[in-house]
Amino acid sequence: FSYDTYTKEYTAEAIAPKSTTHNNMAYKNKPQEKPYNLKFHRIDVELIGSNQNPEIVAEGKSHDYLNFYTIGTTGDEATEVYSYDRITYLEIYPGIDLEFVAQSKGEKAVKYNFIVHPGADIGLIKLKYHGAVSTELIAGRISIALKFDQLEECIPESYVIETGEKTLVYYEKTGENEYGFVTKETHTNSTLVIDPYSMRIWGTYYGEMNEDFGYTGGIDSIGNIYMGGYT
Numbered sequence: 662f663s664y665d666t667y668t669k670e671y672t673a674e675a676i677a678p679k680s681t682t683h684n685n686m687a688y689k690n691k692p693q694e695k696p697y698n699l700k701f702h703r704i705d706v707e708l709i710g711s712n713q714n715p716e717i718v719a720e721g722k723s724h725d726y727l728n729f730y731t732i733g734t735t736g737d738e739a740t741e742v743y744s745y746d747r748i749t750y751l752e753i754y755p756g757i758d759l760e761f762v763a764q765s766k767g768e769k770a771v772k773y774n775f776i777v778h779p780g781a782d783i784g785l786i787k788l789k790y791h792g793a794v795s796t797e798l799i800a801g802r803i804s805i806a807l808k809f810d811q812l813e814e815c816i817p818e819s820y821v822i823e824t825g826e827k828t829l830v831y832y833e834k835t836g837e838n839e840y841g842f843v844t845k846e847t848h849t850n851s852t853l854v855i856d857p858y859s860m861r862i863w864g865t866y867y868g869e870m871n872e873d874f875g876y877t878g879g880i881d882s883i884g885n886i887y888m889g890g891y892t
Contacts, residue, residue: 662705662706662761662773663703663704663705663706664703664704664706664812664859665701665703666701666702666703666704666807666810666812667699667700667701667702668699668700668809668810669697669698669699669700670697670698670699670700671695671696671697672695672696672697672698700808700809702792702807702808702809702810703792704790704791704792704793704805704807704812705790705791705792706788706789706790706791707788707789707790707791708753708754708759708786708787708788708789709787709788709789709839710754710785710787711753711754712750712752712753712754715750715751715752715753716750716751716752717748717749717750717751718748718749718751719745719747719748719749720745720746720747720748720749721745721746721747721763722743722744722745723743723744723745725743725744726740726741726742726743726744727742727744728740728741728742729742744763745763746762746763747760747761747762747763748760748761749761749776753775754781754785754786755781755782755785756777756778756779756780756781756782757775757776757777757778757781757783757785757786758775758776758778759773759774759775759776760773760774760776761773762774772856772858773857774854774855774856774857775842775854775855775857776822776852776853776854777848777852777853777854777855778852779848779849779850779851779852780849783830783841783842783843783844783853783855784841784842784843786841786842786855787835787836787839787840787841788839788840788841789836789838789839789840790803790805790838790839790840791838793805793806793807793838794806794807794808796838796840797834798832798833798834798840801815801816801831801832802814802815802832803815803832803840812859812860813859813860814832814840814857814858814859815857815858815859815860816830816831816832816855816856816857816858817856817858818856819844819853819854819855819856820853820854820856821848821851821852821853821854822851822852822853822854823851823852824851828844828846828848828853829844829845829846830842830843830844830853830855831843831844842855871892872892873890873891873892874890874891874892875888875889875890876889876890877889877890
């Protein structure tokens with residue numbers, strides 16, 4: 662699977678505000694955004710040694726669908742492509758499933774989990790990051806350097822399905838740009854969920870591709886940053 666990240670590169674000075682009949686003063690007086698180009702950087706995550714032909718289970722089928730066509734060619738269209746709430750790759754490693762889950766709330770639209778069934782070895786899971794400027798393990802997180810920013814992979818929560826009990830799972834570096842999981846606990850008779858979480862440093866926390874404006878800001882005595890504006 663892949664992470665497709667982007668950032669804005671502004672190309673000129675701010676454009677003068679346009680006149681408007683909008684009644685809201687904040688809207689009327691807001692500056693117009695500068696022209697910009699979008700810069701992209703994609704990271705591909707390979708599952709080393711994984712099952713190349715797993716059974717795929719799709720759940721929560723959407724009511725609508727998309728059609729894709731390639732202009733100027735024939736036979737390449739993909740029609741009636743549905744979306745799903747959950748896609749599970751069964752036995753991606755022996756005794757381990759990989760699921761992608763759509764989320765209606767939170768910062769991420771999609772999350773992924775490894776489902777480790779009783780007796781399976783989490784040491785089989787190996788993630789190799791292709792396309793990064795560099796990667797390193799810092800304070801238990803995989804730090805991924807992009808051309809214009811930084812991405813981090815962390816594990817906020819891993820737990821046992823049968824009891825809901827939280828368990829500690831850590832990353833370990835197993836090769837160049839390659840990482841796996843380790844835990845000191847044994848789960849021979851229970852099912853473990855490993856719930857990695859990726860986040861874009863700083864850029865994760867505000868804004869989108871539309872307008873964002875910050876009008877005021879400050880830093881408190883312990884270094885927290887406060888901003889006022891709208892998005």
